[in-house]
Amino acid sequence: MKLWGTRFTKETDRGVEAFTSSISFDKKLYRYDIRGSMAHAKMLSKCGLISREEAAKITEGLEEIGLEIQEGRLEFREELEDIHTHIEARLREKIGDAAGKLHTARSRNDQVALDTRLYLRDEVKEIISAIIKMQKAIVKVADENIEAIMPGFTHLQPAEPVLFSHYLMAYFWMLQRDRERFKDGMARIDVMPLGAGALAGTSLPIDREYAAGELNFPGVTENSIDTVSDRDYIIEFTSAAAILMMHLSRLSEELILFANPAFGFLEVDEAFCTGSSLMPQKRNLDVAELVRGKTGRIYGHLISLLTMMKALPLSYNRDMQEDKEPLFDAVTTVKESLNLFAKMIGTLRIDKERMLSLARIGSMWATELANYLVRKGLPFREAHRIVGEIVACNYKKITLASLRKHSGEFDKDALSLLDPKEVVKAKASYGSTSLDQIREQIKKAKEKSQ
Template sequence: MTEKLWGGRFQKGTDKVVEDFHSSIRFDQRLYRQDIKGSIAHARMLGRQDIISLDDASAIVKCLEDILADIEAGIVEFDVSAEDIHMNLEKLLTERVGEVGKKLHTGRSRNDQVALDIRLYLRDEIEETSELLRDLLKTLLERAEENLETIMPGYTHLQKAQPITLAHHLMAYVQMFERDLSRLQDCARRMNLSPLGSGALAGTTFPLDREGVAEELAFDGITENSLDAVSDRDFAIEFCSSASLIMMHLSRFCEEIILWSSQEFSFIELDDAYATGSSMMPQKKNPDVAELIRGKTGRVYGSLMALLTVMKSLPLAYNKDMQEDKESLFDAIDTVKGCLTVFTPMIATMTVRKEQMKEGAKGGFTNATDVADYLVKKGLSFREAHEIVGKMVFLCLEKGLSLDELSLEDYQKCSPIFTEDIFDAIDVVRCVNDRQVPGGPAVQAVLSSIKKAQERLER
């Protein structure tokens, strides 16, 4: 059995079952790069501060760089009995460089070490996730520009409500994903403080240069309280919360993609590369990618709830429960990145059936509000106009007609205010383009919104 680096207090080895149960190397080995990066910065600082000799610090740094190269070359096997990535790397270091390697942990605990590693790791992952969101935003803006005049029905309660454009609809999601990007940036900013030097919970008696290490590792500063530094996982919870909102927005969009690609809607067709077939029914083309993303949303929510539940009753400072942070965090990261990676090209390659969308906008009395607005502009109060148009819709239902198909005589029976120009006023294209208020669906309003979003993205 491997001798534990912490084993001086103990008179017997760890039970094999406990060793397997206790070990986290199966999942935390992905932190190897961050752990080595943090250890190199720590070793250099120990040398600068004359806590260990400069020669010893140099030897440690060189050996850690060699270990990193060997891991990335695939020639290092981690040892379950060494528990976690931190102890595995220290064990490798000591085996290679001898007694000098045992000096690396001076003034450091695994508690502040793991807090550092997770922050470094999550900082990288937030940037990668942010880049995937930027790619999605670029794609949505491109598709919006292509569909400035693509008329479609807008819905409330999943009932046809008013005509809009596909560009306007896509820009709603641009707003959502921009907020997601902003939340990730906020999360990264709050997280970007170095906990190294906090020790197990009470700092250390050695004259560490915490600020120098923080600067070398590109942190904005250092954590101010050693207890909080080693027991804080707010940043991981905050990321999972942000990831949950990203997944919620993806899921809502996927639900619409699923509906739109059905025969009942026929608004879009997914590219063959982003759909699947049936093992039994040869005619099927299933939106499985969208369905999987919708399903994986619950998985990310689960990661958030798991982290909140793990942390909810923990006394200060570090507790072994906190080892449970990593699998939930890692799974949330992997899931949201995987979903963004496949969602963006699915949107980029889908075919928009513009005529079907426009036909859909003509049904369901989507221009009823415009009839009411017409009457208001002629002098009626909105409530009077609302009642008149409601009766007209009932008349249409009785006759099996749309508002466009009523005669002028039918209109004038409902109100003498109507004249021939009512038919121009309720054309769905005009219904859209008369809504020029900022944030509305008119072509120029949406184009302005697109340009602003493009500028924000470039910044």
């Protein structure tokens, strides 16, 4: 059965059937296709386009087909092209001619747009929940290690001492923005496309708002050509997914670095590591490495979608069939990465002494020593020059006498700023690495991740 076959006099080449078939991947949409068809049948009945009895037969048949697919009893055949055709063909086998009325005032163009929107709406909700789960794991570890001090880096070189909790909470706020992006994108996803037809709408008396209500959409699309022409809501989702994966990739890189004995800041539980077939001592952070690697794949999906759409004339083109595999893979990858990361973060064991010892090297007191001179009234550029000279002298031990060789403004209290704990304690600005500020951040984070 082909939905379009009567105009043709020749059979489709088998190679063409294989090349154009999408059933191998779009079968994932079967629940949404059935749900959308049920709502469409109910709307057709309400509008007098089919009888109540026909709508009831269609609904009952669709429910049975859904169960068949769920239980693996429906055979998928390449010549039936896609999930929409499979379901309609099976429905015809079950209920006869009434099945042919289901496609009244509907095209596969608006049908597939509906299916992907329903699918993506559910998946975005799951992704947001997974982000919150990871945020909670981050907050828990930060709270448990709130006073631990570590070296802060710029250019991966020693910069200033910071609280480990401050460092970790940076990822909470990155994830918060990711969460907001997905939530904001939902406004573009959660719009009902059914009724747009192939591109021009329909002359039949349908009720799009009624169908939208049946499917819990807050509204309908405004322009039927736009409805079937664009996939910007999928591209926007994939963009948000790419940004999220970029954040996870950065955290992955740092976990790999910080778990290396050369850093020795932390240890990840063995449940999230693998070994080597040759080197008995190896403890590899394969989860983090794979998240880092899979990030590139999500970037590729985004570029693939943008490139696919960049020169398509309005309205629908078959090129757009190629949106499904990148979308499905992006959804699966993001969900798996978030769920594994949430578990892995919760297993971190922090070596506080090691982090503090490395925060004592690399002249990480330098900025705060310059600030000391600023508080004494020196211009910052002058203070910067003086402290730079002190660093260049590479003193084995800095004393008050050695400080005063460079500026008479130094008093005994300046020596306390050589201690990473005092440097951290000195910070006072909003959002800084001071303990009070981090406590406030954690408090806000707990409220946001409820």
